[in-house]
Amino acid sequence: NYDCSDSECSDDPACLTCTDADSDGYYAQSSCGTLVDCNDDDADIHPGAAEICNGKDDDCDGQVDEGCVNGYLVTSDLWIRAVIDTVEKGPIEAVWKKGGEDTTSAGDRVIWGHFYASPNDVTWGSQNNPDLFVKIWFDHYGRLDVNFFHVSVPDIEVYSDYPYDGTPDEQGTTTMDRRYIRQYYENGQSYSEDNYEDGAPPSGYSQAGNPSGYSTINDLTIGAIINTV
Known part of the structure; x- marks a missing residue:
């Protein structure tokens, strides 16, 4: 008893x-x-x-x-890592900062954040100075997209692995010429689509007059053009 x-x-x-x-x-x-x-x-x-x-x-x-291993678990089974090649110290590990997450009306989970250089490694490093933005999309069908964009350093490599088992495969890598990579995972297999960018406008496109866009501050206007099929 x-x-x-x-x-x-x-x-x-x-x-x-x-x-x-x-x-x-x-x-x-x-x-x-x-x-x-x-x-x-x-x-x-x-x-x-x-x-x-x-x-x-x-x-x-x-x-x-x-x-x-170096890198970060964004979720329990998604691992990402970024390495910045610097003049001062050579390759350094970038720091991951999660910005937030949300769920769409369709039931998709979206996580966003950025990588930045640590001020402990280089003088220009700061969590207030993002060097690469990341968008992660878990759709309700079970597919995962990992997108990297808005690179602001001369040379950076980004890796991701899913599902992560403790040993990263480092299958998907972005570089300065290969600035966009869409990674997706279906039925246990990993696939990716690349897009090489040179910073030039799309072939055959030229602006006429002032481009349309949005005024974010008094002397800055931004706009976006999406090439669709």
């Missing part, structure tokens, strides 16, 4: 309180049938998770960033 007024209550399943606040399948308490979740507020942190270089104990083994 158990007396829930004494310490033995911790061994009585009827007395236990088992919580899984982040719904990752691991409880924050011992004796609940799973290994203890060391951070029950973050679903990406739990026993057995892949260890990423992010200053956190992702796999709850009491060690931080041991044997990890």
